[in-house]
Amino acid sequence: MSKKYKFLIREALEEIDLDAISQEYENPEKIEKRVTIKKQRKEIEELLENDFNIEGEYTINDDLTVSVDGNVNWESEKEKLSVTFKEVTGKFDCSSSNLESLEGAPKKVKEFNCSFNENLTSLEGGPKEAEDYYCVICNLLSLKGAPKRVKIFYCYENKNLTSLEGGPEEAEEYNCSNCNLLSLEGAPKKVKRFDCTYNKNLTSLKGGPEEAMYYNCSGCNLLSLKDAPEKVNIFYCYGNQIKI
DSSP states (O other): OOHHHHHHHHHHHHHSOHHHHHHHHSOHHHHHHHHHHHHHHHHHHHHHHHHEEEEEEEEEOTTSOEEEEEEEEEOOOOSSOSSOEEEEEEEEEOOSSOOSOOTTSOSEEEEEEOOSOTTOOOOTTSOSEEEEEEOOSSOOSOOTTSOSBOSEEEOOOOTTOOOOTTSOSBOSEEEOOSSOOSOOTTSOSBOSEEEOTTOTTOOOOTTSOSBOSEEEOTTSOOSOOTTSOSOOSEEEOOSSOOOO
16 A cells, blocks of 8 residues: 555544544443543542642542542531542641541541541541551540551540550550540550550559550559559659559
8 A cells, every 4th residue: 555545544534533433332321420420520629629628739549539649638517528538648637627437538648637526436437557646535435447557646535435445556655544444455565655644444554555665654543553564764653542
């Protein structure tokens, strides 16, 4: 075939609207699905604009979850996060709001803060991976749903929290003070700093850390120091019922 004919064929093909042909003969269900996804992505963009303050770049994934390279702040009084996140490389802050659930929170994040949510009773649905995790002054009934490994974990002043079961198994700093703990079972076995102060119904250190650099169990109702770490740098236990 001559170069002239090849050129004419290529020119003719370029003039054909392949998208129009594909839409004309495509399965109507596929067309409807594509239109629906486009609409959903637009709705997600609007929710991100209205309900969140994003410092960085975001991507809407194929499964309609959102990944963010940067920080995210929740700025709505809705009872549930309006968008489902997959990963946030920086901070995710949904503190001081009206959340009743953590469903939609990123599964992986560097720092997570859901503190001061008075209607939040569970950590289920929250991050599975986090370096720092703050769930201070909520109304938690359980720590189930928390990451298993963190650097910092603060859950203090959850007045209805009676157990640490289900919480992180590894942590460098762990603060569960001012709760209503009946036992330290479920606490990490090795920490740098551990604070369980002012748990007025706590009578024993059984189940608590076995290794710690700093350990503070002051202001509880301890009857004995049995099960305290054998070696620590700093140990405070004032204000208990201990008889020596």
